[in-house]
Amino acid sequence: MTTRTVLIAAALAVAVALVGYEANRFWAYLIYAVAISSIGAMSLNLLIGFCGQITFAQGALIGVGAYTAGNLGNAGWGALSLLGAGLCGALASALIGLPALRLRGLYFAISTLAAQFIFSYLFKILQPLTNGVSGLVVKPLVLFGRPVASDQEYAVISIVLLFLSWLFLSRLAQTDVGRALLVIRESELVARGMGIDVSRTKMKAFLVSGFFAGLCGGLLAFTSRFANPEAFEIGLSVDQTAMIIVGGLGSLAGSVIGAVFVTLLPEAIQRLGELMPSADLVSAFREMAFGVLIILFLLLEPRGLVSLGQRLRSRWSGSKSNAGTAVTIPLRDRSRTFAMPAFNRRKV
């Protein structure tokens, strides 16, 4: 990541935030919905795309964040409640990640599936904290001593937090820890041989990923003013995984692109669906399109939209240079794994 990339991203963030501040409520809603899902998708991509730990418990982590933020916010913690949401998310994520120290691949994925179900059960029965199935009503976020009430302000806050999260995660990807994650993804055996403490590094990934998932959940709770168990079921995990697959595994920019795509798709179909006779049919059609799109993407563009963009760009400029692709090497492309330009520069 060069200074230029940061500047471009910052300019983009400012531009979108300005648009969000000036736009009407609907556009502001779209902007913060996309920004919040992007934070979640980036955190998930850190685990699945970078570290290779497949997890289906993302919905549960977002839920933990939402309930934490909701309770702390209602108790008057203000902006600190978002921090608390992140920390609780990190804790829960470390808990869910514990089996990863023993299990690999598919088996770990199944254990996270179990964790997802156990958490959504807990959301339902822990009445004092979550208010059960009826859901927890969340007061508006209090920032600098006054409550944030308008959707436009939430759009700005979400964009700012998205930019900061992106900055942190893309910096992280370029540190020793970030590179160690990529080695673990390719082969734990090799990682161990290189002197990487696999368990410790995995745990770091779980903690960081959990923090941002919790932050995403916290923002979700404040913007929707409501947290109910149905919102954080396995479906949310699937949505988030769909985002990183559509966007591109192992790419932060891809996570954002995927979040845009997956969040706006239902909106677009809803618009089209207003021509249809019944609401049931619209939601059925929306789900069908979602399922088909996931399958088609995996079949036709398995490396996601971001690789499509890269190919177009390299065709455009006619050069084959792949500067800075350390982050976006596709999974399973073993021939290139250890020839990454950025990788050899420094010892891991």
Add this chain to the structure above:
Amino acid sequence: MTFALQLSIAGIATGSVYALIALGIVLIYKCSGVVNFAQGAYAMLGAYVTYALLRVGLPAFAAVLLGMVLMAGIGVLTERLALRVMLKAPIVSIMMVTLGLLIFLRAFCLAIWGPDQIAFPQIFPAGAIDVAGIYLTYNYIAAFVLATTLSIAFLCFYRFTSIGLMQRCAADNSRAALAIGIHVSNQVSIAWAASAALAGLGGVLLATLGGLSLGISDIGLIAFPVIVVGGLDSLIGALIAGFLLGMLEAFTEGMLTPGLEDILRRFTTIQSVGALQQVIPYALLVLMLLVRPQGIFGRSGTERV
């Protein structure tokens, strides 16, 4: 005592259906290395298709059989169209394809049959028999007998026929199978056909027990504890673990939940523990993975996938 027996009967009946679904997932996993999250969707679709055939006026036997054949066709179709292309893809992509399939099929049934629960036509005689104070409804008996017979018949097919031998060979070592002239990709298709048909029947049985709704597709995810406890690559394990978990669920619902709620009400403000029977199997799953990842009947070494 009577109550405990009554619970075991209910547990065994649902457990036999779990076994049927789990068998299909294990079969696909053994043969093609794909963990099929869409198995529950096959069960749901099988139930709806059979319902449609019954509505058309086919006799029950023919409708169930034709439903299974149609499901086998759909199984082959999905394997050829979606999964074969994904052979070399990373494991998360393959999982997501089957999840996409689950979403699609659910929405498909929602579009055609609507979100409400439908009363499934009576295909087994109504009523119950009374054995020493325990009521056995014909639905339970039929579900148990059909599911168990079919599972065992399937295991025998896998064990003793030549196609079964080729199946095992292809699952064990696909390269060696290719070398001795077995058409491995056809074997994979057969596995998908068989497991989709089994799931379809399982769906019909579930519909006779608890009505026809989109919720039947959840069985695909409920089956995962069964598979892990039994061993991801063991067909016998899936069968036995199916019964075990069916019983566990029935006893949790009938005995543990009321007891636990009594205690909780006395000491906390929590009024109900909700659907505890749906979560206990997952807790068992996590425990099993930590203690013995290959399951009770699995071969060790399979956890390094």
